[in-house]
Amino acid sequence: MFIGQTDECKDSVRALKKRARHICSVQVISEEETPSANPITFTTKEAKGIHHPHNDPLFVEVTMGEFDVERILVDTGSMVCRTLTGYDGVSKTSMGDVKLQVRAGGVTRKTKFVVIDVLPIYNTILGSPWIYSMQAVPSTYHLYIKFPTATGIYTLYGDQKMAMTCSILEKKQRQKEDT
Numbered sequence: 001m002f003i004g005q006t007d008e009c010k011d012s013v014r015a016l017k018k019r020a021r022h023i024c025s026v027q028v029i030s031e032e033e034t035p036s037a038n039p040i041t042f043t044t045k046e047a048k049g050i051h052h053p054h055n056d057p058l059f060v061e062v063t064m065g066e067f068d069v070e071r072i073l074v075d076t077g078s079m080v081c082r083t084l085t086g087y088d089g090v091s092k093t094s095m096g097d098v099k100l101q102v103r104a105g106g107v108t109r110k111t112k113f114v115v116i117d118v119l120p121i122y123n124t125i126l127g128s129p130w131i132y133s134m135q136a137v138p139s140t141y142h143l144y145i146k147f148p149t150a151t152g153i154y155t156l157y158g159d160q161k162m163a164m165t166c167s168i169l170e171k172k173q174r175q176k177e178d179t
Contacts, residue, residue, distance in 0.1 A: 056163035063103040073122040105154030
């Protein structure tokens with residue numbers, strides 16, 4: 001399984017404190033740096049077709065390298081370090097890193113992933129560093145993510161059926177490990 005990682009996430013407390021000090025400074029982004037001046041908005045009508053109420057995670061499909069990859073979890077809280085705690089509660093040490101080109105909506109970003117040896121429910125997790133680099137705004141209510149492109153705002157739709165399938169797989173895997 002690949003898990004999106006940030007370069008700033010070091011194992012030392014010192015590195016994390018240094019990052020926290022840098023966050024305190026304000027950075028102004030000029031309009032020339034943004035791919036699109038259009039605002040990203042969400043409407044209730046855009047949630048049509050989604051079964052509500054739900055507590056489903058956001059799953060998407062993107063191109064990684066030369067392959068279309070399904071079952072990608074968009075995790076707004078994901079910032080991965082060297083030791084990971086899996087959904088089974090067991091700590092895993094990463095096997096290493098890999099950088100891959102991730103393409104969505106005509107936008108490509110080189111993204112660093114941590115490789116771990118687990119039975120995959122998700123093929124990949126795209127976390128906060130990728131979301132940030134795309135200037136994206138995910139909506140778990142709408143089950144999609146929007147981001148600016150050179151031609152306007154692109155909507156990358158999630159797959160609610162896949163989310164439900166993965167939730168069932170995860171639950172079955174947890175039950176199997178508990179026995």
